[in-house]
Amino acid sequence: xxxxxxxxxxKVTEKGKYVELRCDPISGHTALYWYRQSLGQGPExxxxxxxxxxxxxxxxxxxxxxxxxxxxxxxxLKIQRTERGDSAVYLCASSIPGHTDTQxxxxxxxxTVL
Amino acid sequence: xxxxxQMEGPVTLSEEAFLTINCTYTATGYPxxxxxxxYPGEGLQLLLKATKADDKxxxxxxxxxYRKETTSFHLEKGSVQVSDSAVYFxxxxxxxxxxxxxxxxxxxxxxxx
Numbered sequence: 001x002x003x004x005x006x007x008x009x010x011k012v013t014e015k016g017k018y019v020e021l022r023c024d025p026i027s028g029h030t031a032l033y034w035y036r037q038s039l040g041q042g043p044e045x046x047x048x049x050x051x052x053x054x055x056x057x058x059x060x061x062x063x064x065x066x067x068x069x070x071x072x073x074x075x076x077l078k079i080q081r082t083e084r085g086d087s088a089v090y091l092c093a094s095s096i097p098g099h100t101d102t103q104x105x106x107x108x109x110x111x112t113v114l
Numbered sequence: 115x116x117x118x119x120q121m122e123g124p125v126t127l128s129e130e131a132f133l134t135i136n137c138t139y140t141a142t143g144y145p146x147x148x149x150x151x152x153y154p155g156e157g158l159q160l161l162l163k164a165t166k167a168d169d170k171x172x173x174x175x176x177x178x179x180y181r182k183e184t185t186s187f188h189l190e191k192g193s194v195q196v197s198d199s200a201v202y203f204x205x206x207x208x209x210x211x212x213x214x215x216x217x218x219x220x221x222x223x224x225x226x227x
Contacts, residue, residue, distance in 0.1 A: 004157075033214065042118075042203050042217030043158070056214060091158065101146045101165070101207050103215065105158040 002026065004106035006092050012112045013082055021077040023092030032075050033068055033103060035091040043091055043107045049075060082113045116141045120193040120204045120218035127194055127225050131142070135189040135221045137178075137204035147171075147180050147187040152201045161189075161202070194225045 006022040015023050025032050031050055037044035045059040057067075064082075068112045069075040079086055089110050093103035121136040139145065149161040149171070162171035165180035176191045187204060204218040 005159075022209070035215075040219070042219050043207070043215070045214040045216070048214055059214070095213070101148075101213050102160060102163070102214075104160075105150075107157040 004092055004094055004104055006090075006106040006109050008109060009107065010112075012114065014114050015082060015084060016112075017082050019079050019082055019111065021079075021090050021111070023075045023077070023106060025073065025075070025092070025094030026096075026104055028096065029094035029104070030097050031095040031098045031103075032069060033093040033095075034075070035093065037089045037091055037108070039088075046077070046090075059073065072105050079111075082111075084113050085109055087113045116145070116206060116208050116216045118204050118206055118216055118218035120202075120221055121206055123201075123220070123222035125221060125223045127223070129196055129225055129227055130193045131225075133189070133191040133194045133223065135200075135223070137187045137189065137218060139185050139187065139204075139206050140154075141185075141206055141208050143208045143209045147178070148205040148207070149176070149178055149187070149189050150203040150205060150217075151205065152220075154200070160202070178184045194223070196225045196227060199223055 027036040034046040037043040038095045048056040052072045064080045066078045091108045092106045095103045117140045146165045148163045150158045151161045162173040164171040164180040170179045201220045203220045205215045207213045
């Protein structure tokens with residue numbers, strides 16, 4: 001079946017602009033995660049949704065970052081007033097109910113802030 | 115907090131050589147441990163996992179044993195192939211943190227003929 005999809009695959013923006021990154025999880029997966037991967041580093045946790053609600057947003061670096069999942073499926077990560085340090089690959093993952101320790105990752109969105 | 119330390123790369127091996135990538139962890143609870151692999155141009159894929167002490171995870175000829183006494187989860191393969199060239203990430207999921215993954219920095223493996 002279809003895997004986790006993310007759009008766009010690449011996004012180039014200017015410092016100070018607003019961006020939205022979309023994640024479409026595997027059908028039936030109730031848990032959804034966002035991670036950020038900087039160059040040469042491992043992914044870092046940002047936020048975890050169980051259904052529509054954010055169960056853990058402890059990884060969001062500051063209040064410029066926000067994520068929603070209004071219908072419990074597609075999620076959008078929103079970044080306001082982007083900074084050059086936000087440049088990274090943003091990864092989305094999902095997992096099935098009762099098996100949240102096995103996460104399926106999307107291909108990521110590469111964000112470049114000029 | 116939780117952390118994962120893995121050996122720096124790149125690791126360069128000839129085909130059919132033995133592979134070890136070291137991974138150690140720090141966690142407050144009883145974590146599950148994972149190895150993820152990222153092939154060139156592809157997304158992260160789960161390679162193997164172990165959920166409790168002394169468990170051995172295995173897949174595609176790769177193995178790793180959960181060693182609580184040494185807080186380690188080293189990845190091994192007896193005979194690597196060119197197609198194993200990728201970046202390998204060690205990760206943990208702590209029981210108290212709703213299964214969010216904490217990753218190491220990754221180790222790039224390059225296998226040559």
